[in-house]
Amino acid sequence: MDFTARLDAAWRRSNSLVCVGLDPDPARFPATLHGRPNAIEEFCRNIIDATGDAVCAFKPQIAYFAAHGAESTLERVCEHIRSNHPHVVLLLDAKRGDIGDTAEMYAREAFDRYGADAVTVNPWLGSDALEPFFARRDRATFVLCRTSNAGSNEVQSLQVSNDGSGSTSAPLYELIARRAANEWSKRATVGLVVGATQPAELRRVRDIVGEMPLLVPGVGAQGGDPATVVRNGATSAGFGLIVNSSRAILYASDGDDYATASRSATLALRDALNAAR
């Protein structure tokens, strides 16, 4: 099954646009996990199993594993998702970006080593740096378009005047959206990352890209509103969105009930999104 069909099946089976972001930070783990030998893995597995029937995707953030030398843990977490939740999309948040030969190594890291269905990448280096990801026809590449942080204005919203579109000037993130829609999607399975904290820009990107899937971080701890995300970002059929929440779900409770609490937070977000569809 190709990625588009896989994601569509995941949305319909779960009736959920929610993606749980796996950003395991041992400093925030409940006391019950302190000192446990494989605390990161245990925490992630418990979150995954508590939420797996209520999400369309899991998104491990590789930095949280790399900071602790825990790549082998990430391998096992990805294997756990693939084996025990095979209908859920596995999206590796890596935001890689490098020239061609090196980008090929990063594509192997994401798709071969971790077995991800999709990976996030950075467009700063241009199309040739994205081609090794695009070449994996059975996988998907989510390009950073308009991120959820305050500083995203500094580069992504700059007005550019020689983008070849015929218009005199447009923000850079719109140029990325047009390239994704008009060029990259012709030869690859492409999505975009657009933060929930910029709802007007989310609407603008949806208008440009048609049915393309959008990964939307920034609800939950970062303050984006779920109903606004759906109104501005969903396709006319009520799909097209992978709405990520990490901290608000992972750390919904700092007690022994953390897994149950993560499920409740996931269901609440699922329902808030579905109410606006």
Place this chain on the structure above:
Amino acid sequence: MDFTARLDAAWRRSNSLVCVGLDPDPARFPATLHGRPNAIEEFCRNIIDATGDAVCAFKPQIAYFAAHGAESTLERVCEHIRSNHPHVVLLLDAKRGDIGDTAEMYAREAFDRYGADAVTVNPWLGSDALEPFFARRDRATFVLCRTSNAGSNEVQSLQVSNDGSGSTSAPLYELIARRAANEWSKRATVGLVVGATQPAELRRVRDIVGEMPLLVPGVGAQGGDPATVVRNGATSAGFGLIVNSSRAILYASDGDDYATASRSATLALRDALNAAR
């Protein structure tokens, strides 16, 4: 010793602007290493020891280790550099870029786990995503400005019209150079990455940033000319450049003499650069 003093000492002690990029690709290793249990580590150590007195920096490219699940090998390679070549700067090529909490994890990966003196980062997400790197006052952060690949034109050379500089329009890479010179360098030790394949842009960046160190990939296999790099990129005192070569040095020979050949290629590049200083 802070990074600026460390780099200055490395340049003067080695009398070399050369950086050897460690991009170990087992598919290109000499036959003598095929089937060896720690071939990546053995290859890197032999290259490092053959060239260590003739370089100012080593630049491991993390993707080449990550693709093979060889992070522990990278840890040992970095430790080997720090222990056996303590006067050589250790620059981790990671090109990371993510929002604040995640960027902090990547800073830990580069500086704490691998003990790098400096790391490469991507400016697409804006300044707040760079702050966790900037906060490490004894280390340095090299921001991608104008990369050496053909596609770098697509984003980095776009004309931007609202950059706050007072000029009506300038290429985006110049905006990054001005931010580095006027803002980031006020609170952090910052360098820029500018490819040797764009010599006019290298000159322009040098004019903007004063004495700031520039990491220059793109000589050797990518075709940039060493003398042109020095003429367009060196400071008036003949420093300011970390000129990287990876493949042309690592794979100078595919025979048993690969380490000796890497030394010869390093000395040749060192001398070509010095002749133009």
